[in-house]
Amino acid sequence: MRFSTCLAAIALAALPVSAHAHDDRKDDAAEAPVPPPVMSVTRHKGVFGGQSIAYTATTGETYLKDKDGKPLAAIFATSYVKDGGDKGRPVTFLYNGGPGSGSVWLHMGAFGPKRVVLPRDAGDDGAPPYPVVDNPESLLDVTDIVFIDPVGTGFAHAIGKKDPKDYWGVSADAKSIAEFIRIWLNENGRWSSPKYIGGESYGTTRSVALINELEGQYNDVSINGIILISTILDFAATAETQGNEMPYILNLPSMAATAWYHRKIANPPATVAEMAAQARAFAIGPYAAALLKGNALGVQERASVRAELARLTGLSERFVDNADLRVSPGRFYKELLRDRGLTIGRLDTRYTGVDYDRAGEEPDNDPSFYGIDAAYTAAINAYLRDDLKLKMDRQYVTIGSVGPWDWKLADQNGRGGQVYVNVAPYLGKALRENSGLKVFVGQGWYDFATPFFGAEYAMSRTGFDPSRIRYHYYDAGHMMYVRPDDLRKLSADVRAFIRAR
Structure with missing residues (x-):
């Protein structure tokens, strides 16, 4: 049967098709209308930081458009906003790293209103079921939260003929997230709210490139604080190449x-x-x-x-x-x-x-990744589709291919195509030009993806104000929140950081 099917497919392919028919198909594809963004809004209650909070969850797509209003890409995000319409309440934008990772890890592991329970600490997550439970360590008592999936991650994607590679680079990625944040602030009337941005792993790189996009031009979006979890800013210092000590x-x-x-x-x-x-x-x-x-x-x-x-x-x-x-x-x-x-x-x-x-x-292989990945993948899919009622026919990309990634910074020149990838100077500049900006740095002792000494080194260079950088250390690794005691400590530390503005 398979052989017959293949012959039929070959025969169909061999049939003559007029150039006019090809043109018609191209025109149809070009003129196909873009459907409205997929969106779901639900209302919930929970206890976070000891406080009972009623909140609205909005999960779905936000379109990035060209100057003529044509949709180019869909950023996927899940927003949690406390009911009551308090415009003076802080809002925190969070994402993970990779590049190529969805925000599932911080969302379902650390700061979302629900989290996945791993069967054991520092051990394999085994097979399902993986319980998704209330997360009292969520930060919703002190801030509204927006979890963001950049293009190529989560449910985010390019639209129509737009090449997703146009968003795959340090600067291009940061520009797209900055655009999303501006749209979100417009649509939610939150321009006067205290604002925090934060990420994990490459998400820390994104945060620093992002603040350059938000504050490095005349129409600033000023930021109160940056939350860096498992930090990597200076890639040259950690590059394993011969001759680099x-x-x-x-x-x-x-x-x-x-x-x-x-x-x-x-x-x-x-x-x-x-x-x-x-x-x-x-x-x-x-x-x-x-x-x-x-x-x-x-x-x-x-x-x-x-x-x-x-x-x-x-x-x-x-x-x-x-x-x-x-x-x-x-x-x-x-x-x-x-x-x-x-x-x-x-x-x-x-x-x-x-x-x-x-x-x-x-x-x-890496036992600290295959020990947790199945649980998080199951949790985000079940939670978004069941609890938040999202109707989406796309596959959620926890970690996907977003390559080749353009590591060259938009304002940086290299020699012979090689560049010194270090976004740390953006952070030093932001600290010098925004006297209200503070930086939270959370590092795990047992993390080799982003070693704690590398973070300390990157932010101890000339041009940094050490009095506005706060370091916190945890008895776990890259995703320190997989250890229950460190989840509680991380939550308390970030909560205190936001309150201290």
């Missing part, structure tokens, strides 16, 4: 914290914070000096650095020596617990996995 320096404190957690440190300090402090001091001092000396490093100095590096990483001196004092994260994930037959996660090194075998340099 910075990643080894910036990753070392995360290696030490991880070795401490898995009890691979001899005579360990009492807390992970103390372990991190020891590693920071060594990384920025003797270790940085040794790496920068390269082949000029003396024998005695090398031996001293090798011994301390082995102690802080929990690896053998022989392994550290074979790596020429430069242990890459991938090798670290595989080597640290090789004697136990386990690998560790990248997003959260508390997670462990079992590879096909114990040989090899790097793990087969």
